[in-house]
Amino acid sequence: MTADAQHSVRITSGNPALTDLTLSWRTAEYGAEDGIGPMGSLHEAGDALVAVARFEEDGVTILGSGVMVAPGMLLTATHVLDEFPADGPGPVFLTFLPSAKRAWLPQDVRTISRPSIFDAERKISSDLSLVSCTLNSEAHAGLPLMLAPMQIALPLVGDRLWAMGFRHQGIDKQAALVTPLVSSGLVTAAFPMGRGERMVSPCFEVAMETVGGMSGGAVVNDKGYLVGILSSSFEGGPSYVTLIWDAIRMRVRGSVPRLQVNDTVSVMGANEWGLAKIKGSVERDPFGDVRIALSDDEMALFTTSLSRAEWTEVKTSALNREQLEDFEENWGRELEEAAVEIVLQTLNGLPVSRIQEFLEDSDIPEDLLTAIEGFSVEDFDGLEDISITSTEAIDETRFRLDYYFDIPSLIWTVEMDAGFADAHASSLDVRFFNRRVENGIARMEMAQRRYFRGSAIFHRDAEIFTDATITLSAIKPRRKA
Incomplete structure (x- = not known):
């Protein structure tokens, strides 16, 4: 399959040469003026700027935009992907290089959804989608694969941002140019819990003009880091941008060997392999939950942007970052002792x-x-590695802590009938150690390394921990990127 001669790209089967492409996170710089205009050149952003296209008999139509964040992993707007019916041809993703183009086909798509508050049978999806795609054209090995570095942040009111994307247009013999656009403006409002059912993911408002076709395109800060994707706009502005926060919770099938170690991979996994770049304070615990730490200014904007109804969904933290560090220094040892004690008490009582x-x-x-x-x-x-994940105020003298930790050597001693143990000695001895028999009972040990998630209440006046519980446990997992 090809586009017209002027914008020709041949669609091929999956090209494994994607694995060998040199990666680049070079970012472009733009002026600090409001308004929208053409980008300096079609290939200025390279593969980082993606055109979401429909191939038809009479030509190619660009319906939206996207942004490449790792080899074969891109972000775009869910509503752009919804333009492609399930029973019809899917999107072709195009990236433009000097005198060359690359084409990509989707192999896996993920977004996040929740039930509608008005109709529990209806799902409301985030406008942010993570797409895994294969390279389906010539690789152009001499040209690097340009990727967008990401930053997990909440842009502040007054910050200048830039949006990049393509104009909604057809590409046929009469179309002279594919024109990428760039627009700039200042952040005017934040919606850290979303804008109701119109935009369910964290998002923000920017006083800038954008046009159809730019949806799904990159929104970057003054350092060139991707902070969101364009979701919607009014004519002349403002525009609404979905933060990329939810993307770090999504997992798709990988497109290159290093991202295929497990069945699925996240952008955080790609970052750990050196195939993506993520800036910001982001942690993933052993149970797969993700925690984002905001700066004091970001947290102030977060809290002042919540509606009264949204406040009921947010836990009020009992300790700020500095207070938490002091608490860990002063009470970390006692918390560790309480955590181990409740683990052994709980397990031995099961x-x-x-x-x-x-x-x-x-x-x-x-x-x-x-x-x-x-x-x-x-x-x-x-x-x-005990890690406090949250602190929630109960009253002036008490607060609840949630935490997780790792016990590297949990020793299980098990008992079974000695005759059974003798009959299965070869199988037992490769899994247990120190097998011995006394009074017809065989005893043996096994070591496990396990993670635990727990909670406790700290009493400020009495300076003690109470109500310690274990809420979840998992064996130390194999590497899961």
Whole structure:
């Protein structure tokens, strides 16, 4: 498949040469003036600026824009993808280079949705989609793959931002140019919990003009970092931008070997492999939850931008960043001791059937699990890496802490019938150690490294922790990017 001769690109099967392309995060610089105008050249932003196109018999139509953030991973607006019916041809993504073009085809798409507050049977989707795509054209190995560096941030009111994208247009023999546009303006409002059902993801308003076809395109700050994608606008402005926050929670199938280690991959995983760049204070815990830390100015804007109804959905933090650091320094050891104590107390109080579930995480066969008649568990060497994820005020003297931690050496001692153990000695000895027999009962040990999530209440006046609980546990996972 090709476009017209002037904008020709041949669509091929997936090209593995994508793996070998040199990566570049070079960003363009633009003037600090309001208004919209043409970009300096078609290939100024390289692959970072994506045209979302429909190929038809009479030519190609650019319906929207996108932004490439990792090899074969791009962000765009969900409503642009919705222009392609499920039973029809899908989008072709085009990127423009000096004297060359690359074409990409989608292989996986993810967005985030939730039930409508007006109709529980109807799903409301975020306008931000993460797309995994394959390179389906000549690779042009001599030209780098240009990617957009990302920043997880809440732009402040008065900050200048730039939006980039394509004009909605057809490309046929009469179309002289494909014209990328750039527009600039100042942030005027933030909607950190979204704008109702019109825009369910965190977003913000910018006093700038944009046009049809720019939807899904990059919105960058003065350092060239991607902070959002363009979602909607009024004629002459303002424009509304979806923050890229939700993108870090999405997972798609990878397009290059390093992003195919697991079934799916996130942009944070691509960042860990050096195939994407993310700036900002972002942490992912072992359970897959993501935490974003905002600056004091960003947090002030976040809180003042919430409606009265939205306040009910937000936990009020009991400690700011500096107070949390002081608390960890003064009370971290006591919290660790309380956390380990409640883990051992909880685990040792569980029935054998529940413990079988814990040991199943270590790939113990079912016949061995069902043979377990008794157990005990102890900690060999304390915990590691306790991390407080939130603090919620209860009243003036108490607050609740949520946290997670890692116990590297949890020692399980299990008991089973000695005759069964002798009959299955070879299978047991590769999974357990120190097997011995006494009074017809075989006992043996197994070590696990597990993560735990828990909570506790701290009493400021009494300076003690109470109500410690364990809410979730998981075996230390294999690498999951």
